[in-house]
Amino acid sequence: MKKVLFSIFVFVFTFLMFSCSESTNQTTEENSISGVLVDEQDIPIPNAIMYLVKVSDGKTKTLVSEEVVAVDTTDEDGNFDFKNLPQTLGSIKVRIIHQDFKIFEDYLLSLLEKQHRNKMRVKMFHNDDCCGKIIIRTIDQDSAVVGNVEVRLNRGRDIIRKIKTNDNGLAVFENVCSGSYWVRIAKEGYQVIEREFNLGNCDTLEFTFVLNRREVDTCCRGVIGIEVKNQNGEILNGSIVKLRKNGELLTTLTIRENQPVFFRELCPGTYSLLILREGYKAVERNVTIECNDSTFVSVQMEVDTCCNSVLRVVVKNGDGQPIPQAKVTIWKSGTKLGYYLTNDDGVVVFRELCNGKYGFDIQKEGYKSIEFNVEIGCNEEKEITKVLQRAESDSCCNGAIKIVVNNGEGQPISQAEVNLWKDNQKIATSSTNNDGFVIFNKLCQGKYVFEVKKEGFKAIEFAVELGCNEEKVVTKVLQRNETDSCCKGVLILKVKDRTTEENVNGARVKMWKNGQVIKDGTVSEGRVVFTNICPGQYGFSILKDTYKSLEFSLTFECNDTLELTKLLEKENQDTCCKGRVVLFVKDSSNNNPLSGVEVRLYQGSQKKAVQTTNENGRVVFENLCRGNYQISMTKSGYQGMEFNFELDCNQTREFEKYLVRKSDTCCTARLKLRIVDDSTGAYIQGARVLVRYNGSNIADPVSNAEGWAVADGLCAPRTYSIRVSAEGYQVREFTITFQECNTIMETVRLRR
Structure with missing residues (x-):
């Protein structure tokens, strides 16, 4: 993990106060913390940005000023490591940011109360709209379960999470945000499998992957x-x-x-x-x-002397007018270097570029995004102009088509590939969910052509005429490829309790083939029946709350009728389940009770309960089993809070927590300016950068030996006035706008 230790801005009076008590900022090599960042399932979280912030408190605990003392980014195993921290940690707050998660904030000493400082475990909670679920099973060619298989969930270039399948060959990702993903399935001795898929909002996808053994090469060490x-x-x-x-x-x-x-x-x-x-x-x-x-x-490695190239990108619309505030992102060798926003003239300037090939993408709301490459020579100056086309703003482009895909028995077909065409161009591809449907939104008026494909079924094509903002539901039936008379097999499956031998009604039974669910039924009157089964080997899974899941496989010959009974075993029951938690939530500024706070109780990856505080700021959770729990609190206008606790057998615990008001959408933006001599390109050390908002000084960083001046903790959306000065140079003044809490990097050239 890349460590960056630095001191940045504080208010002037705070700076004076700190300078008078220098001893409190001394650091020591032994004063370090490290650990792992995990989610609700205790799965490590990679690529989260962690800040350690020194907070100056008022008597009411309302934040007055902050100083970022350390920053780290978690690696793919969720690890973080901070060294050389101030000796006094009482005013250090931990702030963690990740696009899939709620912002985490808590005081460091609070996190260290019951943890070793170098074995910390910090938990974050996903955003509420990250409600999807991905279930993955791994088996071998003989349908035997394969455990300890590494499953990596990726989105684009970034790894999102990774876990290993358990002894039952099962891996589950919960609280997954909607989007396009791909998984990598790998285990030593087996061939690697990769699979792309799309996950809709709050969808559940299930996959079974068959791992093929590879010949063991004794020369691969x-x-x-x-x-x-x-x-x-x-x-x-x-x-x-x-x-x-x-x-x-x-x-x-x-x-x-x-x-x-x-x-x-x-x-x-x-x-x-x-x-x-x-x-x-x-x-x-x-x-x-x-x-x-x-x-x-x-x-x-040699310092690249060809790193003074300048690229000026001009962004215009179809009428030749400049587009301000367009986001221009720069990439090299598959690595994102950063992005700038165009100024009022539609211009961004990338300076100090090394020679080579760069990739760019430009995005602006209301326009179609574009991607392109630019080859930069040694210390070359280049200008390019790009034109963005407006996105269709037709008022008749809010239509939707829902495609429902069933088999000949009226049962839904999941993971059928659905391709959408218009004007002889493919415009979208998706897959049906477990209920056999897929929805295409934001469609304009016109004629669309659909293609539906699924292995084992005949592909179909059909056209749909869509009116202005019309919503249509189209149901299609796929016919199986098998035309012989050997597809009339029957399975009669009885499901009972292993101890009492009573029927387990309501148990859900899924039938699998080639990694896909092909039939799905619920036990009624002690049985479930599947018909029209063709010859081949199939996998089955039985699921029921309070019971252990059961998986098995069966082989069918031509028109076989199989009848069997499966026994489910109850999960272990805990007699220590009379625990009780009482929580009082108050406003940190006035100590008044806070009503209307949504309080969520988690145990591991499972959400146990959700309540809202009453007029006294109080909630009570009862009938809790012993174990480790987490509570997440949210209320509009306040910063969210999470904390962990342990509950003993039938124990009652009371907590009092304070929520801090927030005045801005977010205040984690970062401005990074490199100050250089305009004629020589040399870095300028000691340049003063004054950041102002509404006439008030917000930050006053000074450039280091490499010319960098950094201001953290800026708010968005907000426009700041910037004044850059250095002895012997002309003053430069300009504005920078943060549309969102991100990092903006600029090179500022000063003239003598």
């Missing part, structure tokens, strides 16, 4: 180690090392904490290493290893 240094022999932390073989990217590692990285489990062959570091020339090395070889590579 090779190791390549690599260290990256600058020309002074210093380790270059933050360097990215990419490993390829035969042109395929295998994995990417990052140099951290002055330590080399190691690629392991490598088979014989020639591998390509690509080492990247901002401001340095990229390095490529080929390394050949034999059977179970171990080799170590030391790379010295």
Whole structure:
């Protein structure tokens, strides 16, 4: 993890106060914290930004000013690590930001009450609209369960979560946001599987993956180690090392904490290493290893003298008018470098670019986004103009079509691929959910063509005429490919309680083939019946609350009729389930009770209860079993809060918590300015950057030896006035607008 320790702005009077008590800001190498960030399921959260903020409190605990003392980003295992912290931690608050989660804030000492400082475990809660669920099962070619399989859930270039299947071959991701995802299924000794899919809002998707064994190669224990240094022999932390073989990217590692990285489990062959570091020339090395070889590579990177290129991007509409506040994002080698917003003239300027190929995308509400590449030469100055086309603003573009797909028996068909065409162009692709339907929204008036495909069924095509803002439901039946007379098999399945042998009515039975649910039934009068079964091997799962789930497989021959009984075992019952929690919620500014606070109680990944505080700010949760719990509190106009606690057998616990009012949508924006000499390009140290809003000084950072001046904790949406000055240089003044809480980076050139 990349560590960045820095001091930034505070109000002037706060700065004076801190300067008079310098000892409170002393740091020590031993004063460190580390741990892992997890979600409601205790799954590590990667790519979350963690801030440690020194807070200056008033008597009412209302925030007066803040100073960010450390920032870290969690790695793919959710790990974080902070070193050299102030000796006094009483005023340090932890703030964590991730786009899928509610903002987390709590005082560090509160988190350390029952935790070791280097074994911390911090829990975040997903946004309320992240309500999807993905269920994955892994089996082998013989339908036997395969456990301990790594399942990586990815969205675009980013890993979202990763877990391993349990002993029953089951992995479940809960609280998943809607979007396009892909999973990677991997276990040593088996072939890797990758699968793309779309998840609708609050949908549940279930997949069964069949893992095929691969021949064990006893020569695949090779190791390549690599260290990256600058020309002074210093380790270059933050360097990215990419490993390829035969042109395929295998994995990417990052140099951290002055330590080399190691690629392991490598088979014989020639591998390509690509080492990247901002401001340095990229390095490529080929390394050949034999059977179970171990080799170590030391790379010295040179400062890139071709890193003073300037690219000016002009963004206009179809009428040739500039588009202000368009978001222009820059990428290189698959890594997002950042983005700027166009000014009133529709212009952004990227400075200090190294030579090479860059990718860009431009987004602006009301316009169609575009992507393009630009090749930059050594210290070249270039200008390009891009035109954004307006998105269709037709008032007749709010139509919707719901496609329902059933089989010949009227049962829904899940995961059928549905392609949508208009004017001979494919405009969308999606898949039916477990209820056999998919919805296409924001459709304009006109004629659409649909194609529906599903393995084992005949594909169909049909057209739908949609009127202005019309909503239509179309039901289609897919016919099976099998035309022979061997598809009349029958399964009569009885489900009983193992102890009492009573019928377990209401149990849900799913029938699987090739990773897809093909039939779904509910036990009634002790049985469920599936008909029209073709020859082949099928998997089955039985689910029922308070019972352990059961999975098994069956093979059907031509027109077989099978009748069998399955026994379900009750989950262990806990006699320590009379626990009680009483919570009082108050306003931190006046100590008054807060009514209308939504309080959610979680145990592990399961939401146990939701209540709202009464006029006394009180809620009570009863009949709780012993264990570890989490409470999440939200109220409009206040910052949310979460905390963890442990409940013993039939224990009663009382808590009093305070919510802090919030005055802005968010106040976690970051401004990063690099101050340079306009004629030489040299960094200017000691330049003063004054950030003002409504006539008040908000921040007053000073540039460091690399020319960087950083202001954190800015609010959005908001426009700030910026004044940059340095001894011997002309003053520059300009404005910067934050539309959202993000990081804006600019290079400011001062003239003498």
